[in-house]
Structure formats: C-alpha cells, structure tokens
Amino acid sequence: MRCERLLSGIRPFLSLAMAVAARVLLSKRAALVFLVEAVVFWDVLGPVASFAVELGYRVGPWSLVFMAADPICQLFFVTGLIFLLADAPFVAEGEASVAVRTSRTCWAAARIAAIALIVILYYLVLLGMSWLFTLPWMTFAVEGWGVTLTTLAETDAAETVGLPLAFAIGLVGSMEPLSALALVLGFEVLGGMVLGLIILAVNSLTGTHFGVGVAAFVALFDLLAINTLPYAALRFSPVSHGRLTVFDFSGASPYFPTPLEALGVDLVLACLFGLLALSAMKVMEIQPRSLD
Amino acid sequence: MNGQTEEQGSREAVEERVASHVSQPALAFEGLVKRYGDTCVLNHVSAVLGPGQIHGLIGRNGSGKTVLLKCLCGLARPDGGRIAIRGQDVRPWQKVPAGIGVIIETPGFISHYSGMKNLAYLARLQGRADKQALRRAMADVGLDPDSRKPVGKYSLGMRQRLGIAQAFMEGQDILLLDEPMNGLDKQGLADMRALFLALREDGRTIVLASHSSEDIAVLCDTVHELDRGRMTRLR
Numbered sequence: 303m304r305c306e307r308l309l310s311g312i313r314p315f316l317s318l319a320m321a322v323a324a325r326v327l328l329s330k331r332a333a334l335v336f337l338v339e340a341v342v343f344w345d346v347l348g349p350v351a352s353f354a355v356e357l358g359y360r361v362g363p364w365s366l367v368f369m370a371a372d373p374i375c376q377l378f379f380v381t382g383l384i385f386l387l388a389d390a391p392f393v394a395e396g397e398a399s400v401a402v403r404t405s406r407t408c409w410a411a412a413r414i415a416a417i418a419l420i421v422i423l424y425y426l427v428l429l430g431m432s433w434l435f436t437l438p439w440m441t442f443a444v445e446g447w448g449v450t451l452t453t454l455a456e457t458d459a460a461e462t463v464g465l466p467l468a469f470a471i472g473l474v475g476s477m478e479p480l481s482a483l484a485l486v487l488g489f490e491v492l493g494g495m496v497l498g499l500i501i502l503a504v505n506s507l508t509g510t511h512f513g514v515g516v517a518a519f520v521a522l523f524d525l526l527a528i529n530t531l532p533y534a535a536l537r538f539s540p541v542s543h544g545r546l547t548v549f550d551f552s553g554a555s556p557y558f559p560t561p562l563e564a565l566g567v568d569l570v571l572a573c574l575f576g577l578l579a580l581s582a583m584k585v586m587e588i589q590p591r592s593l594d
Numbered sequence: 595m596n597g598q599t600e601e602q603g604s605r606e607a608v609e610e611r612v613a614s615h616v617s618q619p620a621l622a623f624e625g626l627v628k629r630y631g632d633t634c635v636l637n638h639v640s641a642v643l644g645p646g647q648i649h650g651l652i653g654r655n656g657s658g659k660t661v662l663l664k665c666l667c668g669l670a671r672p673d674g675g676r677i678a679i680r681g682q683d684v685r686p687w688q689k690v691p692a693g694i695g696v697i698i699e700t701p702g703f704i705s706h707y708s709g710m711k712n713l714a715y716l717a718r719l720q721g722r723a724d725k726q727a728l729r730r731a732m733a734d735v736g737l738d739p740d741s742r743k744p745v746g747k748y749s750l751g752m753r754q755r756l757g758i759a760q761a762f763m764e765g766q767d768i769l770l771l772d773e774p775m776n777g778l779d780k781q782g783l784a785d786m787r788a789l790f791l792a793l794r795e796d797g798r799t800i801v802l803a804s805h806s807s808e809d810i811a812v813l814c815d816t817v818h819e820l821d822r823g824r825m826t827r828l829r
Contacts, residue, residue, distance in 0.1 A: 398697070400719065
C-alpha cells in the first residue's frame with residue numbers, strides 16, 4: 303500500500319523529467335550542438351585514426367580521456383552543454399496544463415532531474431562520438447591503453463603527425479584506462495550538473511537568461527585557473543575536474559586537488575545551486591522563455 | 595442494464611457536483627493585486643463566481659485577463675489579496691486544489707506524440723483519468739482518438755480542440771479558459787459553444803476570457819470587464 307502511494311508520487315515526477323529531457327535533446331538546438339561537437343571530434347580523432355593505420359595497431363576506446371584532458375576540447379564540451387541548457391527551467395508553451403496537474407515542488411524537482419538526465423546523455427553521446435570517429439580502426443579487445451594511444455602519449459609522435467591535441471603523458475603511467483574513463487565521465491557529468499544548476503538557479507531567480515553568463519564565467523574560470531590564477535584555484539573549478547591531469551592522486555600537493563576533494567567541492571556546489579534553484583522555481587512565475 | 599446503471603451513476607455524479615457547490619462560490623477573489631515593476635496590472639480586483647455557470651471575462655489586450663487567470667490557477671503569485679476555490683483559501687504557492695482545468699495562452703503539446711498520447715501523458719501526471727475518459731474527451735471536441743497523427747502536424751484549430759479536451763478530460767469542475775476559440779473555423783466555433791453549454795449543464799464552472807463579443811453574448815451567464823487593472827461587472 304505504502305509502496306503504491308510512493309510510486310504514484312514518483313511516477314508524475316519521472317514522466318515530467320523524462321518529457322523535459324526529451325524535449326531538450328530532440329530539439330534543433332541539440333542537433334546543432336552535436337553537429338559542432340562532431341566537427342571537433344572529427345578534427346581531433348581523424349589524425350589518430352590515420353596514425354593507427356600507419357602504425358598497424360588498432361585504437362582502444364579511451365580517446366575521450368585524452369580529449370577531456372585538453373583545456374580547449376574541454377571548453378568545447380562545456381560550451382555545447384551550456385548552449386543546450388540555456389533555456390533552463392525549460393518552460394514550454396502550454397506549461398499551464400502541466401503545472402496545474404502537479405505540485406510546484408514536483409514540477410521544480412523534475413526540472414533538476416531533467417538536467418541530470420540531459421547531462422548524462424550528453425556525455426554518453428560524446429563518448430559514442432569518440433568511438434564513432436575511430437570505429438573502423440577501433441577495438442575493445444585491447445590490453446591497457448593500447449599501443450596507439452601509449453605511443454601518442456609517451457613519444458613525440460602526436461607532434462610529428464600534426465595532432466591538434468597534446469596527449470597527456472602522465473595519464474598512461476598512472477591509471478588503468480577503464481578507471482580513468484569512469485573518473486572522467488563521473489567528473490564531467492558532475493561538473494556539467496553544476497553548470498546546469500547554476501543556469502537553472504540564476505534564470506529562475508532573475509526571470510532572464512543571465513544564468514548562461516554566470517555558467518560561461520565558471521567554464522572560463524578553468525582557463526583562468528590554468529593561466530592566470532594560482533593553481534589552488536583549480537580546487538574550486540568544477541569544469542577543471544573533468545581533466546584528470548589536474549589531480550594529485552598522492553595528496554601531497556599543496557595546490558592540486560585530490561579526486562576526493564574535487565568530488566566534495568562539486569557535490570557542495572551541486573547541492574547549493576540545486577537548493578537555490580528549487581526555492582527559486584517554487585516562487586517564480588511560470589512563463590515561457592526561449593533564446594530561440 | 596449496464597448502460598442504465600452507468601447513466602444513473604453519471605446523473606447522480608452531476609447532481610452531487612451541483613449540490614456540493616450550491617452553498618459556496620466556485621471561485622472568489624478579493625482585493626487581488628499584481629504588479630510588474632511600476633505597472634499595476636491587477637488593482638484590487640474582486641469577484642465572486644458562482645458554480646455551474648459560464649463567467650465571461652472581457653478587456654482590451656494587456657488589460658490583465660491572462661494575468662488574472664494565471665493568479666487563479668497558481669502560475670503567478672499575486673502581490674496582495676486572497677483567492678478562494680470552492681470556499682477554501684488558496685495561499686500563494688500552495689498546491690492548487692485538484693479539479694481545475696486550464697488553457698492559458700497557447701496550448702502546448704509534445705509535437706511528436708499523437709493527440710491521445712499527449713492526453714495520456716498529461717493524465718499520468720495526476721493519475722486520475724482512465725483511457726475511456728480520454729477517448730470520450732477527444733471525441734467530444736471532434737478529434738479522432740484512434741488517429742496516430744502527431745500533434746506537430748495538427749492545424750491550429752485541432753491543437754485548440756485538443757487544448758480544450760485536456761482541460762476537462764479528468765472531470766475538472768472549474769475550467770479557466772483563455773481565448774479557447776482562437777484558430778477555430780465556423781464549424782469549430784459552433785461545436786465548442788455547444789460543448790461549453792453541455793459542460794455547464796454538467797454542473798461545471800467555466801471562466802472564459804475572450805475578445806469575441808458574440809461568444810460572450812451567447813455563452814456567458816455573468817460578464818466582467820477588466821480595464822486598467824480595475825474590474826467591473828457588466829452583467
């Protein structure tokens with residue numbers, strides 16, 4: 303009986319979250335974002351595939367780890383995500399008929415869940431793209447990082463073949479590829495969630511699209527932290543945490559964060575902006591707004 | 595036999611609905627104020643709307659009709675005043691009581707779903723309507739419940755009909771309709787007028803915001819006009 307009541311409470315929440323996520327991911331804007339990301343992947347991974355052919359070895363499915371370790375690729379990833387989430391809280395035309403059927407808390411919480419779904423699916427699509435563009439020369443049956451990626455990371459081969467990506471040398475020696483990929487995806491999703499919740503909270507509070515500007519600043523803070531600010535700033539930059547090269551796995555560095563510290567910072571930021579977004583959405587006027 | 599029982603049950607439901615509201619207004623609001631910046635869109639607006647009637651709301655563009663409907667169904671928060679639905683005070687951001695159907699501005703649907711699938715999605719949010727009720731609502735507005743045509747390919751009039759169907763499909767007894775006749779052709783207008791009169795006979799309360807003086811004249815039992823934030827009862 304209690305289980306049935308619980309389910310009847312969760313069902314509308316899930317239906318609403320999935321409908322919102324589907325609306326965003328099936329929009330023309332999403333198609334445009336994925337098209338631009340595809341160009342980036344094609345540009346970076348095309349030479350990797352050519353190198354694999356030249357070398358006579360297949361590529362392992364770990365290219366995304368190296369792409370995420372590059373600040374410019376990372377900037378492309380988060381810019382696409384910010385553009386995709388720019389209209390949060392995604393109030394559609396005719397939202398009135400949805401809003402009167404649910405409580406405001408359920409309506410608002412479903413939007414947060416929708417952002418989580420969108421971010422997860424976005425990075426899964428990027429992972430799929432990282433496989434797609436090397437597919438004819440790719441194999442899942444590879445030991446460790448595989449010869450191709452190890453050669454690119456540990457020699458100057460990348461520079462010789464004109465790869466537009468600096469392969470991070472430290473990654474290959476310090477981590478198992480599967481753990482590295484899981485860690486990258488986890489931190490990318492968490493960082494993306496923080497960006498999405500910032501957009502959601504600021505847009506809902508102000509009734510504008512100012513959240514996009516704030517999220518763009520957080521995304522660019524990654525470059526500031528690398529180039530201008532003290533390295534300790536990396537601890538507070540959720541976008542930087544998707545790059546495994548910023549982590550100090552030994553915990554000895556006074557500047558670089560450990561993965562646990564980064565996780566703590568990202569979770570605190572996500573909770574903070576999640577609560578802010580929830581309370582803002584509970585009192586906002588439901589009014590369709592779109593950048594389109 | 596079964597049909598007789600169903601008919602009797604339905605009549606009893608209507609009588610019960612009417613009887614339960616005889617003693618109290620369906621909607622009442624008093625001293626309602628809503629400002630946007632320096633502009634006062636609703637300036638101490640008050641009215642008592644009886645049950646089982648069609649109440650017309652007229653006014654120029656920007657006179658505050660839509661804002662008033664938004665305040666009544668909880669989409670916008672009034673800056674002052676009180677709202678009571680079926681005699682119960684509704685505080686700002688408290689969940690609006692169940693049984694209110696709305697069309698505010700343009701009805702919006704998931705464009706790649708069929709009409710029936712859209713209604714099923716909305717019904718799932720509240721868990722109240724059975725499939726038969728949804729099919730009946732589609733048929734009542736003149737749409738084919740078995741059609742697989744996606745809503746994205748509907749004409750404006752068909753979308754409007756679907757919007758009206760979603761407003762009453764779960765047996766809502768208070769309907770807040772903002773320009774529900776938009777985009778309907780002559781036949782559509784006649785059909786929807788007949789439908790609204792039938793819904794009134796069924797004991798439902800309808801608040802109808804419209805620009806069409808003909809709709810107001812034919813359908814409404816009471817008429818209120820909003821002008822520069824003030825409300826006047828005309829009939």
